[in-house]
Amino acid sequence: MIVTVTVNAAIDKSYFVDRLEPGTVSRVPDIRAIPGGKGINVARVAHLLGEPVIATGFLGGHNGRFIRTELDRQGITNDFVAIEGESRVCLNIIERGSGRSTELLEQGPATGQEDWSRLRDKIRQLARGASVVAFSGSLPQGAAPDAYASLMEAARAEGARVFLDTSGDALAAGVAASPDFIKPNETEVERLLGRPLGPESELHASIRRLMEDGIGCVTVSLGAGGSLAGIGGELYRVTVPRITPVNTVGCGDSFVAGMAAAVRRGLSMEDSLRLASACGTANALTRDAGTVDPAQVEELLPQIRIDRL
Structure with a gap:
C-alpha cells in the first residue's frame, strides 16, 4: 500500500486560452477542474500505475466535498480529516499555442493543533502495513515548520x-527527520545549504552530503x-x-509516484529512477496535472538513460 498525505489540498483548475494578455479580457474556451494538491497528484498517478493507494490529509468546505467526490469517482481510496474553512483553488492558465503556463495559487485554510493531532x-493507522507514506506540498496556515x-x-x-x-522552511525542518526520499530543485538545495552553488561538482557534493546526513535517496530536478x-551512496x-x-x-x-511504486515493487535503484523519470515525462504529455497514460510510461521507459557518476 502507498499512502499519500496532502495537508493543503486543492481543486486544480486549468484554463486553456489562445493567448493571455494581462490587463485585458480573455475568453476561456476550455476548462478542466480536478482534485489537486501535490499528494493527491501522487495518489492519482500511483493509482493509474495499478498500485494500491490511499490519499489522506485535510479537506474543508464545499471545495473539500468536491475533491472527495471526484476522488471517489476516479476510484482513488481516500480517508481525509475534515477541518473548518474552505480548501483552496489553484488556477493554471495555459496558452495553447506556446504552452506557456501562469499559475495562481490560493493560500488555503488555517489549521489548528487539534487538526494536526487527528491527522x-x-x-499512524494508515501507515500500518504501508510500503511508503509520501508527504507532499506546502503547509497550510497555522502549521509549524516542523x-x-x-x-x-x-x-x-x-x-x-x-x-x-516540499520546500522552504518545511523542507529544512523535514530534512532533519531524515526522510527516505526528498526531491528538491537546485534553488532548494542552495537554501538547505545556506549558500549558492557554483559548478555542478558542488551540486554532486551537496547530494552526497544529504545522503551522509541519513537521507536514502536525493533527486534534484534539472527540468x-x-x-x-x-x-545508497551512489550518484x-x-x-x-x-x-x-x-x-x-x-x-x-x-516522479514521486513512480518512485513510490518502484519501492513497493522492489525494483533496483536504476530501474526505480527509470520508472520515476518515465512517469514525470509522461505527465508533461497530458493536459491534466498529476496524470499519466500507463502505455506512454511503458513506451518511455527504454528511452530513459541512467549513468553512474
Missing part, C-alpha cells in the same frame, strides 16, 4: 518508508535536462527524451 492519529517531521515520525514508527516533497540522483545522472510538453504542472508529483 497524526490517522497517519509539522511534517512530526507526521513522518508517526509513519516511520509503523514501519513505513517516508517520502518528503528538461533530467535529474541528478543520489541513492546517477538521469537523462530523459526530448518532448513537446503539453502541461508541466505535476511532473514532479508523477
